[in-house]
Amino acid sequence: DTAVSQTPKYLVTQMGNDKSIKCEQNLGHDTMYWYKQDSKKFLKIMFSYNNKELIINETVPNRFSPKSPDKAHLNLHINSLELGDSAVYFCASSQGPGPQSGEQFFGPGTRLTVL
């Protein structure tokens, strides 16, 4: 069974479009995250939710909107896609915030290419 899953794995779209990436975890974790990894492999946190509540919102353009319908799911919707949004997006989960948040379980990533 996959612990953290994301769909789609690849997403190719035109500038200006709106797209969503879905994430689900079956680990029973309370905390979920979205990260963006650029071409230099730099991994930057975007958002974190704990029990469906937003707890981290880094300086991300408001075109990015996370939604957590329940604590097992954290989806990422992106409006008006731009070339600079091209990256690999990782979803992750952990048992909880605080020191427990150190050990995170990552999904396989979604490679987004904006043309």
Add this chain to the structure above:
Amino acid sequence: GESVGLHLPTLSVQEGDNSIINCAYSNSASDYFIWYKQESGKGPQFIIDIRSNMDKRQGQRVTVLLNKTVKHLSLQIAATQPGDSAVYFCAENTGGFKTIFGAGTRLFVKA
């Protein structure tokens, strides 16, 4: 050897040798440190962690060393194998919600 340039720092080692990957962290308030391994096309995977009240922790073939005085963390891999080829990230946590990842080092194992 180790090289730093426009691309990801790369460490190239011979199969069977020991590898040492270094990391400098930024926040003296960080009290929890983690190493992750990311293989090509996959998400990062937890390897080992260490709390700030320790200076060494050992796992299976891996050892993490923490020097709080100079804010330095290292990951030692014994008897490096081709399957160890990956990008390695150190990460720090201040006990709050956010874990900050370092820039990553690519380990290349020569057969």
